[in-house]
Amino acid sequence: MTAAVTYESIKTCKQSGARLGRVHTPHGVIETPAFMPVGTQATVKTMSPEELKTMDAQIILSNTYHLFIRPGHEIVKDAGGLHKFMNWDRPILTDSGGFQVFSLSNMRKITEEGVTFKSHLNGDKLFLSPEKAMEIQNALGSDIMMAFDECPPFPAEYEYVKKSLERTTRWAERCLQSHARPQDQGLFAIIQGGMHEDLRKLSAEQLTSMDFPGYAIGGLSVGEPKHLMYEVLDYTTPLMPANKPRYLMGVGSPDALIEGAIRGIDMFDCVLPTRIARNGTCMTSSGRLVIRNAKYATDFGPLDAKCSCYTCTNYSRAYIRHLIKADETFGIRLTTIHNLHFLLQLMREVREAIKEDRLLDFRDTFFAAYGLNDN
Numbered sequence: 001m002t003a004a005v006t007y008e009s010i011k012t013c014k015q016s017g018a019r020l021g022r023v024h025t026p027h028g029v030i031e032t033p034a035f036m037p038v039g040t041q042a043t044v045k046t047m048s049p050e051e052l053k054t055m056d057a058q059i060i061l062s063n064t065y066h067l068f069i070r071p072g073h074e075i076v077k078d079a080g081g082l083h084k085f086m087n088w089d090r091p092i093l094t095d096s097g098g099f100q101v102f103s104l105s106n107m108r109k110i111t112e113e114g115v116t117f118k119s120h121l122n123g124d125k126l127f128l129s130p131e132k133a134m135e136i137q138n139a140l141g142s143d144i145m146m147a148f149d150e151c152p153p154f155p156a157e158y159e160y161v162k163k164s165l166e167r168t169t170r171w172a173e174r175c176l177q178s179h180a181r182p183q184d185q186g187l188f189a190i191i192q193g194g195m196h197e198d199l200r201k202l203s204a205e206q207l208t209s210m211d212f213p214g215y216a217i218g219g220l221s222v223g224e225p226k227h228l229m230y231e232v233l234d235y236t237t238p239l240m241p242a243n244k245p246r247y248l249m250g251v252g253s254p255d256a257l258i259e260g261a262i263r264g265i266d267m268f269d270c271v272l273p274t275r276i277a278r279n280g281t282c283m284t285s286s287g288r289l290v291i292r293n294a295k296y297a298t299d300f301g302p303l304d305a306k307c308s309c310y311t312c313t314n315y316s317r318a319y320i321r322h323l324i325k326a327d328e329t330f331g332i333r334l335t336t337i338h339n340l341h342f343l344l345q346l347m348r349e350v351r352e353a354i355k356e357d358r359l360l361d362f363r364d365t366f367f368a369a370y371g372l373n374d375n
């Protein structure tokens with residue numbers, strides 16, 4: 001049976017553990033390492049699909065939990081699936097809903113069967129299980145689905161993390177069993193194990209023995225210091241199959257994207273660029289810029305003189321500051337366009353640096369300009 005999602009290795013960087021690849025999916029190819037803009041409720045907030053294509057977003061992420069709660073996966077199915085519903089014909093990855101339940105819902109009860117929780121919208125009592133998460137993602141018709149997992153809190157007791165990862169493995173097995181359309185949808189498993197090397201190894205061994213088309217690293221970017229996240233990556237990515245995509249969940253600051261790519265990660269997602277854009281914080285090549293700052297009131301230059309995005313080509317800091325202060329939606333659109341373009345452009349430059357075996361040099365240059373040289 002042809003797998004819906006396959007990984008093509010193009011080259012590895014001679015200077016680091018980074019690699020260039022292509023992820024082939026039913027809705028197109030993704031050049032990796034790649035950043036995935038997050039479209040939680042079937043939209044990357046304030047962006048049209050055409051604008052996302054203009055900045056060459058290759059794949060977007062949407063949330064199973066949110067679409068299950070509203071409008072309901074049956075409606076999306078009746079619309080012809082998520083691609084049709086949101087008019088996006090490139091790849092879509094949907095998460096399993098696990099993380100949202102743990103991070104959004106206040107009341108929840110975890111059992112072997114699944115998770116009972118209250119809707120964060122109206123308090124309705126709801127239930128998610130591996131089988132339910134697969135039913136929803138099948139209805140959405142995403143190209144890459146995530147196995148239903150538990151992301152342990154940080155910090156968490158060793159014994160809790162061990163029991164949790166073993167249940168995540170049993171849940172992954174149940175996802176495989178209930179996968180209705182493996183020929184149309186790739187199912188990625190999620191490696192857990194907290195900040196413990198032996199538990200990460202245990203989780204990786206259990207999951208890679210089940211031969212999923214791709215693997216994610218979960219349980220990170222949950223409040224741990226960045227050096228700890230990099231340490232976990234140092235000993236976890238080598239445990240992952242080299243011929244399958246490696247996806248690091250919830251990671252998206254510029255420095256973490258570069259450090260993750262250096263450690264062999266292929267795919268990233270994060271709400272950061274779109275979330276901080278909504279309060280007027282912009283990523284620029286010389287660090288973060290908070291546009292509300294009074295000093296930009298008469299600054300008629302672009303957000304970033306080195307940026308070629310629609311926002312930097314046509315509008316000034318003064319104008320964008322005015323719109324954000326006036327709570328004008330167009331202001332949020334302009335900062336969102338810029339932040340997404342910034343990260344997508346960064347990944348293009350990372351791929352170029354890998355091609356030329358100079359990713360560590362690129363990191364040093366980028367960090368010096370971005371103000372992250374902490375060595």
Ligand SMILES: CCOC(=O)Nc1nc2cc3nc(NC)[nH]c3cc2c(=O)[nH]1
Pocket residue numbers: 094095096097098099146147148149150151152190217218219220221222249250251
């Ligand atoms: C995106 C796929 O998500 C899942 O299905 N489970 C899952 N999601 C996570 C999302 C995360 N976001 C962050 N930081 C912002 N850390 C995350 C961890 C997980 C996870 O372990 N498991």
